[in-house]
Each structure stands twice: as structure tokens, then as C-alpha cells.
Amino acid sequence: MLSTNAAAQAAYTPAAFQNASVHDPSVVKSGDTYYVFGSHLASAKSKDLMKWQQMTDSASATNPLFLNGSSNVYTELAETFAWAQTTTLWAPDVIRLADGKYYMYYNACKGDSPRSALGIAVANHIEGPYVNKGIILKSGMWGQASHDGTTYDALKHPNTVDPNVFFDNGGRLWMIYGSYSGGIFILQMNPATGMPLPGQGYGKHLMGGNHSRIEGAYVMYSPVTSYYYMFTSFGGLDASGGYNMRVARATSADGPYVDAQGNNMAKVKSDPAKPVFDDASIAPYGVKIMGNFLFERKLGDAGTGIGTGYVSAGHNSAFYDAATGKHFLVFHTRFPERGDQHEIRVHQMFMNADGWPVVAPYRHANENLAAVRREFLLGDYMFVNQGKDISATIKKSRLITLNANGTVTGAVSGSWALVGSNRIEINLPGASTFKGVFLSQWDETSKSYVMTFSASSRDGIAVIGSRLIPRTDAQVAAAIHSELSLGNTSAVTGNMTLPTSGARDATISWASSHPSVLSNTGVVTSPASDVTVTLTATIGKGNARVVKSFAVTVRKQGGMLVHYAFDGNLGDSTGAFGAGMVSGPNIDIAGGSLGYEAGMKGSAAVFNGASGVRLPNGLISTNTYTVAIWLKPAQLTAFSTTFFGARNGDAWISLMPKGHDVVGGATMLWSGTAWYDAGAGMNIPAGQWSHVAFTVKNGAVSVYVNGVRRFSGANFPNVFTTAGGVFSLGVNWWDVPYKGSMDDLRIYGSALSDADIASLAR
Secondary structure, eight states, X not given: OOOOSHHHHHHSOOOOOBOOOOSSOEEEEETTEEEEEOGGGOEEEESSSSBOEEEEOSOOTTOTTSOBTTBOHHHHXXXXXXXXXXXXXXXXXXXXXXXXXXXXEEEEEOSSSOOEEEEEEEXXXXXXXXXXXXXXXXXXXXXXXXXXXXXXXXXXXXXXXXXXXXXXTTSOEEEEEOBSTTOEEEEEEOTTTOSBOTTOTTOEEEEOOTTOSEEEEEEEEETTTTEEEEEEEESBSSTTTBOEEEEEXXXXXXXXXXXXXXXXXXXXXXXXXXXXXXXXXXXXXXXXXXXXXEEEOOTTSSSSSSEEEEEEEEEEEEEEETTTTEEEEEEEEEOTTSTTOOEEEEEEEEEOTTSOEEEOSSOOSSOOOOOXXXXXXXXXXXXXXXXXXXXXXXXXXXXXXXXXXXXXXXXXXEEEXXXXXXXXXXXXXXXXXXXXXXXXXXXXXXXXXXXXXXXXXXXXXXXXXXXXOOXXXXXXXXXXXXXXXXXXXXXXXXXXXXXXXXXXXOEEEEEESOTTTBOXXXXXXXXXXXXXXXXXXXXXXXXXXXXXXXXXXXXXXTSEEEEEXXXXXXXXXTSXXXXXXXXXXXXXXXXXOEEEEEOSSSEEEEEESSOEEEEOTTSOOSXXXXXXXXXXXXXXXTTOOXXXXXXXXXXXXXXXXXXXXXXXXXXXXXXXXXXXXXXOSSOOOTTSOEEEEEEEETTEEEEEETTEEEEEESOOOOOOOSTTOEEEESOOSSSOOOEEEEEEEEEESSOOOHHHHHHHTO
């Protein structure tokens, strides 16, 4: 039986993970090892589905999957690349056939059109090398006869990508494939050769058409239910595309596949009268098993960070493990506040009482479905309703309570029941009954095992919940009091964001000792001279009340906020902020080393290409500022940052000596908030000093090199809306660290004039 007492929790072994990045991971097991193969010829392997070892990460002449003597992926797949007019490989699939060899179904696509080629390569060993056996399907032959003998039409014919090859319950071999364009198709294959059986053309249409944003089809047979489940991803794959996973089922491998409402998925396609990639036409269909969500960690909750969740999770594979009776979902996902960075995730699935898959809320950590005691299910939960929409919106958890009398209260109201030993039924207004399971899982945010539930309704909607650690109102208020912080309050020049809520819907109200300078809501009115204000927070939860005060120094706007001279140390000569800290090759990685040399003004900091400097949080907290610095790059490396500032992983600025291809690799100020490119039209040289500065004034932005304005623009993103912004030199969360020297970093609370910038460059 499960227990929630402290002694039992302490007996649990914390789960450990090792992450890898493989986009569109297709899973296959060989011996005791699981492999995933994905787009761009990336691959990884694991023995436990938790710790992944990256094998390959890109298509290159040295990728071992196709490296055999003088032969490599470019020579092996030359015909494929010539047809597709690109060397970009999309999602492959690997299967072992009766001859004991491994068959990789690879594909390449031009990308801006469905001109694609899909072929087969074979290897004696799963890790290669693979030898090409040739193209089996092509698409995008505009104005020419297609594989079914008719003129190719992208509205009804497939884009020949994203294959999944599988055996049905009777030993027949199939390949399902397709992306956007005419939709998802299935072909019967020869199990001896791996080739399509003759006379099928493109095969049978199963779903999509008219350029519906549907792709990544994968079929899993479950002996538990005797159904074939067809997984697909709806929406766009990037962080703003609203990618989400859906499922339909059939009693035969080649369909017809239907959703929980009985809709034949072959009829699901975009409205041709609507703009291309119309999502509204397809959103109501399929059982949505996972979309963008965040189990949001609130102020005072256990753990650190923003919580656990996913963005644009999708293009999955899936399998049933006969030895354990478990179903698994394998997919790639992005993450809230981390941009387009992606990793592999594996979640366990369960079949609900209606025979539909429900996905465990947290990643697989060797958990087992077990009997649960009703009293251990009671309490507060983070609750997410996945809905049916295709949207970039992240569905943040809301607080609900499962009560002893069988009611659900809080953000939603209704009833709940424990059915049998571990099944859940939830009834909410306006929805059919949600049916699923209770499961104890490892929560990476709280670093503890928690009770979860996942359930699905006959409307094709999934809900998930994660139980919060039981606490009294007084304990909640005390935890919020302990964590509540306003960041660096010694040099505030702009409006402050004051939190008004915390864990378990606790409230936080504020009172200012000088509301004419700093209001009770955080609005700053610039004083004639520095003023110290006391802000007092009152935290309330139920009948519990606790107070916490902060001293805030509000400074006159326009002056210099911070000055790092690098004269043998990382101190701020203004005294307003603390010293910088040497970091490793990433903002959040410890270690690293820093040197000093003669600079433009005294000494300068020397960055070795593997280290950076983490500056204090909150250096900039307004939409009007200037950053000026002397730089001497030892080398020019694309994307390497010098000055980096971020509100989070999606909202940031980066000053780069060498930018991306859109600006021809020029020195640039870049923002990921709205992909703003402020290129200088030239590169500062390696091996010599250049003065680089930029100013921002409520969206107006200018970039200067050696005192000369090289770029001016409007609508620059407002990134620093809080006093908790993250700042660094030479490193960010993603790119190769800067190698070279820096001197005399100055930040001002105003947008300096051209003449002021020119004077700094002397």
C-alpha cells in the first residue's frame, strides 16, 4: 500500500535521469537496449528509458550510422538528396525483419514544399553502418504522374515522409506515413524484403488532407484491448506551433480509425475554403492525450523553479512491453521558458475503462500501477484540462481539492470516485465522465513521490492532476514568507512586479511607506534623489497571516546603474550591485576560470571559450536603458554572446560579435522574445578592441560600433519587466561560450545620445 508519511517518503529512492535530444524519436529495442532514431540523423540509446546516451546528433560525413569506409550519408543517399533538393533528413523508423537485419526507413524533404523521397537502408547491426537499398516513394512531382498514375496533387496526395513500419497481430507488415499535404496513408509491405507490395500506389488514405497540420503517425497494437492505436501530432512543431498528440483506434491495422466520439478520421481534413494550414477544421477530432501544459510551482510550494511541464510535445512513437504489460509513449518536447530546446521524454500509458490510452503526468521512473488507499488520495491537486484546442497557450495548473465526501472543489467543481483498486472517475459540469488511473510518480520539481491521476473522456479530452504535499494554512503562509523575495532592491529605477498570490491560492497584499515614490502596486515615480522605501507584504491563507518587509532604494532615472571595470576583479564600482561570479560554459553551470590582461581602461577580463560570468539579477528592470562595453574577440563564433540578459528562456537579448545568417553573420543585438534582428552591417574584428553599445527607449533601439550608430529600429521587445532578470557575460543557456576579452561594462537607466555614446568610445 502507498503511504504519504515522512518515513515512507524517506525510504523511496530518488529517480535519476540523463537527457538527450532526438527530434521525432522512433523507438526500437535490440537486446536489452532501447534505441531512438530521429530527424537530422540524431539517435540515442538507453537500457531503462530514463538515462539516455546521445549517439549522434546531426547528418554529417562522419555520422557513424552511415559511415562505412569512404562511404557516408551523403554518398549513400545522393539520389535521395538530389530528388528532395536538400540534405535535410526527416523522421526515420528502424525495424528488424525476419532476416535478422535492421531496416531504416529514411526520408528527406525540401521543407517549403512536399518534394520528398522515402527509401530503405539496411544494416547488420542496429548502430550501423546502414547501406542504401534505394528510394521506394517520391512526392512533389508537380505536373507529373504520381505513384497512383494520376497527376500529383498535394491537396490529396501524401508528402512521403515520417514512416512507421510495424507488424500487425497476424504477422503482416505495414508502413504508415505522411505529413500535412494529402494526409496520412498506409501501405502493406513485403515482410521478407521490406519493400511495398506492388500495385498499391500511395496506399490507403487514413486521415488528413488539404494541407491539414497532421503528421508523425505511429501505430501501436495493444493486446490488453485488442485495438490498434494510431498516434498523430496536430499543429506546428516549434515552440509557438501548438504541437499536441492525439490518438484514434481501429480493429484492423489499416483502419478505419475512429476517435472516442466515433468520428472516422479519414474524413478529418482542413476546409479548402479556409486559409492554408487551417487548424480549426481539425481541432475537434481525435483523442487529445497531451498538449502544452505546466504544473505550475507557485511561490511557497515545494522545490524550486517554475514547475514541470511541456511545450509542443509530439511526434511520438509508442510500444507495449509484453514482459511487464506496460504501455509507453516516447516523444520529443520543448519546455516552458526554454525556447525551442528539446529533449526525449518517456511516459507510461494506461488503458482506461473505455479502452483509451491515458498518459501518466510525469516521465517514466519505473513506477508501477498498484492498489491505493482512498485516504491517501484526498487533498489539494494541481489540475490541468488539456482541452481540444491547437494553440501555443500553455495550460497552467489550477488548484482543486478531492474531498472525503466525493466532491471536487476549487477551480472546478464536481465529483470523484475511486473505482476498484486504482481507477478514477471524475464528473465535471458540461463533460462526459473522465475515466483513468491513480498512480504514484516521481515529481522532479518537489523531488518527491506524489499521487497523480490521468483520465480521458468520451469527448476526447484528457485531464491530469498532481497531489501537493499536505500542509496546514499556517505552513503554507510560512513557506511563502520564507521564499518571498523582490530580488536586488538596492537600485530600482522602474516599476516593480509585486507578487499577489502564492501556493494554494494564498493572497499577498502590499503597503508602501512612500506611495508617492513607490506605490502599493509597484509603480515607480522617479524621485529627485535616491529614496529608501519600506514595502510590507501581508501573506494570507485561510485564518493564517504573516508579514514580511523589504527595504527598496528607488534611484533617480537616467544615471549609470552599474559599472564593471574588470580591474582585476568582478566588482561593481557603483556599489549598487554585487560582484559577478565566474561560471562554466552555461549560465547555470558552476566552475570555469577567468583571467585578466591590459585593457582599454586599466585591466580587462579574458574569457577562455569555456567559461562565463554570471552577473547579479535585476541589473535592468525597465524598457529604457543603455549597455556599453569594449570587446576584443579572440575568434568570431556564430551565436556566441558577450552580454546576455533574460526574463526567462523565451524572453532575452544577446549582443553577439558574429550573428546568424539572416544578417549575414554581422555583429548584432538579437532578441528571442520576438526574433528581433538588429544587425550592425559589419563584424567587429578579431584580435583588436572595439567599442560596442546599444540603447533601448520604449521600443526604439540603436546599435553602435566605435561610437558610430550602425542600426536603428522600432518595436524592440520589452524584455525586462521584472527586477529578477538574469544577466551574464560570455555565456547563455544554449550557445558556444565567447572567447576573447571584455572591458569597461557600463549600464545606464536611460538611452544615451549619439554624442554620449561617442564619448564612451574614446
